[in-house]
Ligand SMILES: Nc1ncnc2c1ncn2[C@@H]1O[C@H](COP(=O)(O)OP(=O)(O)OP(=O)(O)O)[C@@H](O)[C@H]1O
């Protein structure tokens with residue numbers, strides 16, 4: 001026994017008793033064959049089943065176009081047989097048909113056939129030329145495969161995919177919207193945070209101002225109570241000074257009398273009979289230096305009188321300035337006197353920096369709260385003193401009458417007020433002085449006091465030449481002041 005192939009091995013072995021029809025009918029692939037006349041020569045069982053026609057009705061006929069397309073158009077196998085496949089395929093199947101990768105000259109395509117089966121069928125079909133031994137065209141074989149399920153599955157898949165894409169797009173839109181909202185929210189929050197921060201800064205500044213105001217108030221309170229104390233002491237001193245002053249006058253008179261008496265005694269002395277007594281008197285006179293006493297006592301008395309007058313003046317000024325007897329009461333008072341007592345009190349601030357010149361007019365008494373007007377005078381004079389540079393300057397205080405009003409002004413030869421500072425000088429807490437030197441309340445308080453008196457305050461200034469603050473006050477307040485000192489509103 002040998003495995004060697006017989007010499008005629010190139011000839012295909014054939015199955016005993018299986019006809020070509022038998023072979024086709026057994027194939028599960030729907031297949032038909034046409035000859036060069038386009039007449040169907042084979043039509044297998046699977047084809048009958050797939051297309052729903054009998055082989056007997058098809059074999060020997062040329063009605064494949066009717067079966068597939070319901071009209072007389074050629075099928076793929078017809079194009080192969082005619083040799084017009086490339087042109088025909090291009091025109092009839094557009095770009096759905098293409099050459100087979102397995103058999104040369106064979107074509108394959110797929111298409112939907114609406115009148116086949118229930119609701120139409122998708123078919124995948126191939127058509128291959130059949131050639132004689134000499135290579136000439138003998139016909140064409142075409143196979144058909146039902147790909148409806150696959151196509152439907154593909155369509156479903158496509159539908160799902162597009163749904164999915166729609167969903168993704170919707171979600172993306174929603175996400176973008178959410179993102180926008182979030183960004184807006186973040187922006188809003190950032191804006192709110194910025195606003196909060198700036199509010200916080202404002203509050204801090206306000207807080208700092210408040211604590212300065214508090215310090216100022218505490219300071220004013222202290223000054224007020226020191227003023228009250230001083231005024232109280234002044235009041236207490238005023239009485240003893242009063243009787244010392246009046247006693248002093250009497251004492252001077254008594255001394256004059258005594259000196260007269262002494263002169264008389266001295267003149268009578270040589271006529272005294274007792275030499276011993278005369279000697280004793282002379283010794284005593286020398287030892288007490290009577291001549292010197294006679295010269296010195298009047299000088300001492302004059303100096304003491306000046307001292308007492310000064311003390312009385314200081315006491316009077318303290319009383320006037322603090323107006324402790326009539327604090328906060330509306331009353332008629334003389335402005336010139338008020339200014340004088342204030343100048344005496346602030347003399348210490350002024351005397352090292354400037355010469356004070358007074359130029360007073362004749363003024364009627366005005367209805368005012370004297371201690372408050374004194375405060376205004378004091379603020380203006382202290383500011384004027386502070387405006388002086390290294391050089392000693394001059395502060396002039398003038399007063400006068402203008403119709404039913406009186407005015408006073410404080411003019412200095414100081415620095416002047418810069419243009420950019422001028423609009424702010426009456427603002428509370430506005431100061432150009434170094435920290436700890438000014439609270440910036442002097443002018444704003446003064447402004448408030450002048451307003452309460454229905455008056456005006458204005459300023460003329462020139463850089464390096466100086467400034468003049470002028471206050472104008474009505475002689476009589478427009479509304480009759482009420483008993484507790486406040487004006488009715
Ligand atoms: N006579 C003046 N000459 C130049 N500048 C002045 C004069 N008066 C006021 N000013 C300016 O106006 C500002 C405000 O004055 P204001 O009296 O209100 O406050 P202050 O003197 O600075 O402080 P405070 O009086 O509370 O101690 C001053 O800081 C100063 O710059």
Ligand SMILES: [Mg+2]
Pocket residue numbers: 379382383438441442443
């Ligand atoms: Mg001031």
